[in-house]
Amino acid sequence: DADVTQTPRNRITKTGKRIMLECSQTKGHDRMYWYRQDPGLGLRLIYYSFDVKDINKGEISDGYSVSRQAQAKFSLSLESAIPNQTALYFCATRGGESYEQYFGPGTRLTVT
Amino acid sequence: RKEVEQDPGPFNVPEGATVAFNCTYSNSASQSFFWYRQDCRKEPKLLMSVYSSGNEDGRFTAQLNRASQYISLLIRDSKLSDSATYLCVVRGPGGGADGLTFGKGTHLIIQP
Numbered sequence: 001d002a003d004v005t006q007t008p009r010n011r012i013t014k015t016g017k018r019i020m021l022e023c024s025q026t027k028g029h030d031r032m033y034w035y036r037q038d039p040g041l042g043l044r045l046i047y048y049s050f051d052v053k054d055i056n057k058g059e060i061s062d063g064y065s066v067s068r069q070a071q072a073k074f075s076l077s078l079e080s081a082i083p084n085q086t087a088l089y090f091c092a093t094r095g096g097e098s099y100e101q102y103f104g105p106g107t108r109l110t111v112t
Numbered sequence: 113r114k115e116v117e118q119d120p121g122p123f124n125v126p127e128g129a130t131v132a133f134n135c136t137y138s139n140s141a142s143q144s145f146f147w148y149r150q151d152c153r154k155e156p157k158l159l160m161s162v163y164s165s166g167n168e169d170g171r172f173t174a175q176l177n178r179a180s181q182y183i184s185l186l187i188r189d190s191k192l193s194d195s196a197t198y199l200c201v202v203r204g205p206g207g208g209a210d211g212l213t214f215g216k217g218t219h220l221i222i223q224p
């Protein structure tokens with residue numbers, strides 16, 4: 001089984017809808033991250049959390065919110081989706097002293 | 113000047129050839145450096161960390177040039193399976209969570 005999982009893997013939604021992307025990990029890591037990836041723009045950090053009680057905004061947090069329900073779960077919400085939020089979304093985790101981040105398989109979101 | 117810059121490519125290389133590409137970074141206080149590999153529509157995965165003295169892992173060699181502020185990745189005896197996008201990641205002041213800044217990637221295509 002994958003260490004970092006994301007649901008759904010693909011989602012098409014309409015403008016104005018609320019949508020939640022979920023991330024779960026079995027690595028026991030404290031640190032979790034949400035990124036979006038767009039062609040030509042690379043990976044951009046949306047939010048990150050260093051433990052259950054710690055939530056931080058990243059580079060592009062506007063229009064997004066997150067919830068760290070447990071050490072193993074970190075959810076990303078789009079309160080009112082808009083077409084320019086169409087992107088590939090990755091969750092990642094990190095633990096211990098290593099700076100290596102482990103990414104989930106990604107969620108491809110399309111907002112029409 | 114962008115913080116982390118990579119030639120987007122694509123680099124089209126015949127199988128068996130040696131290929132090298134660089135990544136430049138703007139902050140001289142950057143502390144750690146990494147190469148990630150990302151297959152099409154998949155998640156990024158750590159390929160190797162880059163140490164000050166340079167390091168090698170099989171056919172892959174990574175080097176750091178602090179004076180000129182760049183890191184390099186050299187792939188010898190390239191295989192079809194090396195086709196991917198290679199992301200440069202730099203850790204230092206002013207980066208995102210954990211100080212990490214991701215480059216936009218260099219696209220490599222190994223041709224039979």
